[in-house]
Amino acid sequence: MSDDSARPRVLIAHATAHGSTLSIAERVADVLRRRGAQVAVRPCDDVADVHPYDAVVLGSAVHDMAWLPEALDLVRRERDALREHPVWIFSAGMPGALRGPWKLLAGREEPKVAGPALRELRPRDHRLFSGVIRPEHLPPGGRVSLRAMGLRYGDHRDWEAVDDWARRIADDLTRGGTGD
Numbered sequence: 654m655s656d657d658s659a660r661p662r663v664l665i666a667h668a669t670a671h672g673s674t675l676s677i678a679e680r681v682a683d684v685l686r687r688r689g690a691q692v693a694v695r696p697c698d699d700v701a702d703v704h705p706y707d708a709v710v711l712g713s714a715v716h717d718m719a720w721l722p723e724a725l726d727l728v729r730r731e732r733d734a735l736r737e738h739p740v741w742i743f744s745a746g747m748p749g750a751l752r753g754p755w756k757l758l759a760g761r762e763e764p765k766v767a768g769p770a771l772r773e774l775r776p777r778d779h780r781l782f783s784g785v786i787r788p789e790h791l792p793p794g795g796r797v798s799l800r801a802m803g804l805r806y807g808d809h810r811d812w813e814a815v816d817d818w819a820r821r822i823a824d825d826l827t828r829g830g831t832g833d
């Protein structure tokens with residue numbers, strides 16, 4: 654697609670504490686750009702207005718079963734405008750770091766962590782991706798409880814899962830899924 658007016662403008666807003674949510678946002682952006690979209694990747698705090706965009710992808714790291722405050726602020730601030738847009742949301746957590754019975758937690762966590770965004774924005778889809786978790790990210794108390802859960806520290810990002818999700822978004826946009 655060479656005519657810019659025909660290329661969907663997509664905002665990918667993210668909230669990150671240690672960078673893995675941003676890396677997922679950038680990966681989604683790469684896929685969408687390859688599929689012809691014009692993509693801006695911005696921290697949630699820097700998003701003043703979503704009106705210039707045709708579609709929005711919103712992602713946050715998960716701390717203590719909830720999105721980071723700056724992502725929740727964006728949902729509150731831009732709720733009405735976001736509801737006029739097709740929105741996809743993702744969370745970056747640690748399902749891939751859990752073992753054994755604790756893995757079951759991940760399925761239960763998925764709808765809970767993005768609760769306010771799911772309720773307020775009615776997104777087309779939500780994914781909980783695995784990010785990166787290192788001991789130095791956690792307070793000492795958190796390290797103790799996560800050790801008890803058999804947490805595996807490390808980089809658990811699943812790029813194939815991220816690419817697959819981004820391709821689905823691109824397919825939806827190509828089918829005219831911008832709601833126009």
Ligand SMILES: Cc1cc2nc3c(=O)[nH]c(=O)nc-3n(C[C@H](O)[C@H](O)[C@H](O)COP(=O)(O)O)c2cc1C
Pocket residue numbers: 668669670671672673674675714715716717718719745746747748762783784785786787790791792795
């Ligand atoms: C203080 C703290 C609390 C966390 N709490 C959760 C949680 O409740 N559920 C979860 O799935 N992941 C949790 N995580 C894991 C992070 O969400 C995960 O490492 C994510 O990739 C971090 O994204 P970021 O690198 O963009 O900050 C927590 C991480 C930290 C540092």
